[in-house]
Amino acid sequence: MNRTLRRWSKHPTWRALLLWVLPVAFLAYFFYQPLLALFNLVISPTWGFDLGSLNLDRIWRPLSFTIGQAALSTLLTLILGLPGAWLFARFTFPGKKALKILTTLPFILPTVVVAAGFNALLGPRGWVNLGLMALFNLSAPPIQFLNTFGAILVAHVFYNTTIIIRVVSNAWAQQNIRLRHAAQVLGASPWRTFREVTLPLLKPSILAGTFLVFLFNFTSFGVVLMLGGPQFATLEVEIYIQALHRLNLPLASILAILQLLCTLLITLGHNRVSGLGDVVTSPPAHTLDARKPRTGWERLVVILLIITLFTLLVAPLASLALRSFVKLEPTRGERGEIQRGLTLQFYRELGVNRRGDLFFVPPIAAARNSFIFALITIGITLSLGLLVAYALGQHTAINKFLDPLLMLPLGASAITLGLGFIIVFNRPPFSTLRFPILIPIAHSLVALPFIVRTLVPALQDISRSLRNAARVLGASPFKVWREVDLPLLTPALLVSTIFALTISLGEFGASSFLVRPEYPTMPVAIFRYISQPGALNYGQALAMSTILMLASALGIFIIERLQSPGKDIF
Amino acid sequence: MKNKMIPLILLIFAILLASCTPQPSPSEVRTLTVMTHDSFAISEDVIALFEDEHNVRVQFVRSGDTGTALNQAILTKGNPLADVFYGVDNTFLTRALTEDLFIPHDSPMLAQISDVFKLDPSNRALPVDYGDVCINYDKAYFAANNLPVPASLEELTDPQYAGLLATQNPATSSPGLAFLMATIAHFGEEGYLAYWAALKQNGLVVVSNWETAYYTNFSGSTGQGPQPMVVSYGSSPAAEVIFAETELDQAPTGSIIGPDTCFRQIEFVGILRNAANPDLAGDFIDFMLSIPFQEDIPLQMFVFPVNQDARLPEAFIEHVQIPPQPASLPPELIDANREAWIDAWMETVLE
Numbered sequence: 070m071n072r073t074l075r076r077w078s079k080h081p082t083w084r085a086l087l088l089w090v091l092p093v094a095f096l097a098y099f100f101y102q103p104l105l106a107l108f109n110l111v112i113s114p115t116w117g118f119d120l121g122s123l124n125l126d127r128i129w130r131p132l133s134f135t136i137g138q139a140a141l142s143t144l145l146t147l148i149l150g151l152p153g154a155w156l157f158a159r160f161t162f163p164g165k166k167a168l169k170i171l172t173t174l175p176f177i178l179p180t181v182v183v184a185a186g187f188n189a190l191l192g193p194r195g196w197v198n199l200g201l202m203a204l205f206n207l208s209a210p211p212i213q214f215l216n217t218f219g220a221i222l223v224a225h226v227f228y229n230t231t232i233i234i235r236v237v238s239n240a241w242a243q244q245n246i247r248l249r250h251a252a253q254v255l256g257a258s259p260w261r262t263f264r265e266v267t268l269p270l271l272k273p274s275i276l277a278g279t280f281l282v283f284l285f286n287f288t289s290f291g292v293v294l295m296l297g298g299p300q301f302a303t304l305e306v307e308i309y310i311q312a313l314h315r316l317n318l319p320l321a322s323i324l325a326i327l328q329l330l331c332t333l334l335i336t337l338g339h340n341r342v343s344g345l346g347d348v349v350t351s352p353p354a355h356t357l358d359a360r361k362p363r364t365g366w367e368r369l370v371v372i373l374l375i376i377t378l379f380t381l382l383v384a385p386l387a388s389l390a391l392r393s394f395v396k397l398e399p400t401r402g403e404r405g406e407i408q409r410g411l412t413l414q415f416y417r418e419l420g421v422n423r424r425g426d427l428f429f430v431p432p433i434a435a436a437r438n439s440f441i442f443a444l445i446t447i448g449i450t451l452s453l454g455l456l457v458a459y460a461l462g463q464h465t466a467i468n469k470f471l472d473p474l475l476m477l478p479l480g481a482s483a484i485t486l487g488l489g490f491i492i493v494f495n496r497p498p499f500s501t502l503r504f505p506i507l508i509p510i511a512h513s514l515v516a517l518p519f520i521v522r523t524l525v526p527a528l529q530d531i532s533r534s535l536r537n538a539a540r541v542l543g544a545s546p547f548k549v550w551r552e553v554d555l556p557l558l559t560p561a562l563l564v565s566t567i568f569a570l571t572i573s574l575g576e577f578g579a580s581s582f583l584v585r586p587e588y589p590t591m592p593v594a595i596f597r598y599i600s601q602p603g604a605l606n607y608g609q610a611l612a613m614s615t616i617l618m619l620a621s622a623l624g625i626f627i628i629e630r631l632q633s634p635g636k637d638i639f
Numbered sequence: 640m641k642n643k644m645i646p647l648i649l650l651i652f653a654i655l656l657a658s659c660t661p662q663p664s665p666s667e668v669r670t671l672t673v674m675t676h677d678s679f680a681i682s683e684d685v686i687a688l689f690e691d692e693h694n695v696r697v698q699f700v701r702s703g704d705t706g707t708a709l710n711q712a713i714l715t716k717g718n719p720l721a722d723v724f725y726g727v728d729n730t731f732l733t734r735a736l737t738e739d740l741f742i743p744h745d746s747p748m749l750a751q752i753s754d755v756f757k758l759d760p761s762n763r764a765l766p767v768d769y770g771d772v773c774i775n776y777d778k779a780y781f782a783a784n785n786l787p788v789p790a791s792l793e794e795l796t797d798p799q800y801a802g803l804l805a806t807q808n809p810a811t812s813s814p815g816l817a818f819l820m821a822t823i824a825h826f827g828e829e830g831y832l833a834y835w836a837a838l839k840q841n842g843l844v845v846v847s848n849w850e851t852a853y854y855t856n857f858s859g860s861t862g863q864g865p866q867p868m869v870v871s872y873g874s875s876p877a878a879e880v881i882f883a884e885t886e887l888d889q890a891p892t893g894s895i896i897g898p899d900t901c902f903r904q905i906e907f908v909g910i911l912r913n914a915a916n917p918d919l920a921g922d923f924i925d926f927m928l929s930i931p932f933q934e935d936i937p938l939q940m941f942v943f944p945v946n947q948d949a950r951l952p953e954a955f956i957e958h959v960q961i962p963p964q965p966a967s968l969p970p971e972l973i974d975a976n977r978e979a980w981i982d983a984w985m986e987t988v989l990e
Contacts, residue, residue: 124982127982130990193855193864208858208863209858209863209864209865210864210865215855216846298845298846298847299808299810299811299845299846299847299989300845300989310810310811312710313703313707313710313711314706314707314710314810314811315706315810315978315981316710316713316714316734317978491714491715492714597677
């Protein structure tokens with residue numbers, strides 16, 4: 070018996086199956102079950118829903134808006150991102166490293182913080198409007214930015230330019246320069262060389278970046294909800310409104326399923342084109358080194374690009390941080406002279422229960438909740454991620470079936486997830502748990518595909534001969550793992566940890582469904598505070614956003630330090 | 640060799656899961672949980688009266704605006720988050736009753752409450768307070784621009800008021816929904832959409848919630864926004880005086896009191912079905928309808944108490960305008976048509 074068991078455990082298929090058990094059970098219970106419940110709800114008669122009576126307009130309108138805004142946002146992102154990629158791939162300039170970290174920051178920032186940043190810059194109480202009002206003695210803010218279509222587009226460009234820059238500039242920098250030289254020797258003009266050599270080689274990475282940006286724009290939630298106003302609703306926002314405001318669960322479910330199908334198509338498209346790029350990525354020996362801009366024309370373009378990127382990326386974040394330290398308006402209920410100037414009041418107020426409010430949840434408690442949720446998310450995703458990574462390392466056919474199963478949650482939106490959760494887990498054992506464990510579970514589902522993508526390549530890099538050597542020298546299997554695998558995996562594990570941390574800290578869509586009012590997370594609390602009256606609440610929202618931004622920035626800084634060059638997560 | 644790590648991972652996983660189980664605080668004081676909307680407020684010492692008398696701790700859980708709070712209660716009704724739900728208004732009352740959210744409670748305090756407020760004859764939902772959703776205007780703006788204050792709904796479509804009114808999306812905001820009801824009461828189901836189309840034509844500004852409309856768009860409050868008229872509450876001018884930065888004799892804003900310009904909202908409380916402490920919940924509802932709680936309501940939530948023996952504070956009497964004939968619609972009619980009205984409104988105004 071024992072021997073058969075041991076033989077089984079040596080067989081890669083059985084080993085893989087054993088490793089898969091826990092992740093598959095987790096996904097089946099927490100992802101596929103809610104998803105099936107959504108399907109079920111659409112066809113169930115209990116909600117008195119009649120598919121025939123459905124006004125197709127109510128589906129078509131958010132769908133067409135979602136596609137339209139995503140396409141336009143993606144186009145604008147490309148217009149800024151491609152020159153940005155060119156800048157980073159071809160040129161050196163002072164402050165390049167700092168600018169590179171800055172461009173990475175938005176990607177990891179919670180949408181709520183990004184929205185708050187634009188609010189602090191261009192909102193009715195923002196720097197630009199307050200400045201213009203003081204300058205020209207106006208009684209009303211002259212710039213209408215919030216609740217416009219433009220606001221959504223600008224925020225999306227801010228958010229996603231970094232993806233294009235990263236993906237495309239990496240591919241560009243690693244291009245084999247000999248191909249280009251060959252073309253030039255054969256008499257091609259620079260333009261023709263670009264068009265017929267450089268561009269075709271860049272095409273896979275441009276396509277991959279475009280798909281990714283489109284996907285993020287397609288599922289946009291926080292940005293549209295906070296900056297777009299009532300006129301604009303993506304599928305994601307419409308699902309939220311239909312479920313929580315209108316209690317129209319069948320319509321919300323139909324939209325959720327539609328969204329799932331769309332994102333799945335986009336993800337498949339992305340996998341397809343990003344696979345193409347991988348074929349030639351053995352580090353080429355003859356890459357083009359980045360150099361200083363030489364001609365006057367080059368210098369001008371480079372400087373303009375740096376200024377544009379710097380303004381777009383830094384202005385909203387800087388105005389957010391700055392505004393959280395400055396007092397410009399009276400707080401509500403404050404009589405007498407207003408002390409304008411620098412202040413730490415908003416940060417101090419985070420822990421203060423003003424007016425002896427009975428049912429006050431101190432905003433600082435939201436920070437504590439967020440960090441607890443993040444720690445649990447890290448625990449779940451790292452354990453499951455390691456299991457999956459080792460399972461994928463086994464050479465067996467079942468991985469072909471199970472791998473896509475794991476990646477599907479990437480295609481499901483956070484709102485869909487949240488909706489499924491409240492439908493399925495609204496009964497024991499989960500509803501009896503006062504501790505909202507469902508939130509970190511939802512965060513784990515969102516983060517897991519990213520973690521697996523980080524761990525798998527690291528695991529593949531561990532040389533088999535190292536392990537064999539250790540074994541020959543008499544190390545026990547556990548010792549081999551501890552002394553060989555673990556040290557070599559440590560950087561990837563740290564990167565995964567940071568990924569799980571920042572995803573969990575910033576997640577807003579699923580959380581806004583699942584948060585129990587007594588346990589708000591930071592993004593949810595920021596969202597609440599920013600729509601509350603008065604300068605004090607506004608300041609507190611910005612103070613919390615600044616804290617969240619710093620935590621995320623620290624995370625990305627550590628990722629940058631740990632990542633080996635040339636290996637990007639995207 | 641890899642199998643050796645599985646128990647380890649399992650162990651980590653188990654510890655993590657175990658660490659998330661709840662740790663109930665050991666105390667003999669019972670806890671009563673009240674689920675409510677974000678605008679709920681009450682004085683600490685008033686609640687202390689109840690807590691001392693019943694040796695109980697009252698925990699309030701604010702769950703979004705009127706609509707979302709109620710929907711969360713409905714979505715979790717199998718296993719309620721609280722004992723008491725307060726804050727369902729007459730525009731949502733029938734939804735709560737059809738969903739069978741509450742159990743009946745024949746409070747002795749009902750004797751002190753006028754029958755006009757008792758919309759549920761079986762006393763599952765008991766009235767607590769009422770108020771009027773009215774259009775507020777910024778007095779300074781109208782004086783500075785020599786504009787007459789509009790006196791009726793019809794006048795709001797006059798070009799001289801173009802771009803001056805901010806309202807809320809009725810799909811996501813309870814005063815927005817109430818104002819939509821007022822226009823339906825006035826123009827009828829056949830006429831209200833044409834009226835809204837005319838308002839839109841005249842530069843109506845729509846935002847998602849009351850906070851944005853009042854504190855960001857309205858020129859008469861702290862935000863000093865661009866619109867001098869906003870859909871708000873009849874009591875908002877009194878709030879402006881009480882919260883003013885410098886002492887005021889007169890409210891800086893007023894309410895437009897005309898035929899059907901205001902819509903009456905009545906707020907209800909009920910004991911949630913399957914509540915953990917139904918007996919305490921009943922006691923608390925009796926307390927909410929008694930004089931100490933009722934007299935605290937006006938200055939905390941800026942609405943009127945339903946208990947006819949409760950006295951109103953001076954500032955309230957002075958600055959709150961009460962519409963003699965607020966608009967109203969029968970709850971059954973609202974329930975039958977609410978979603979269709981909102982959809983039609985969205986198609987007319989937002990598209």
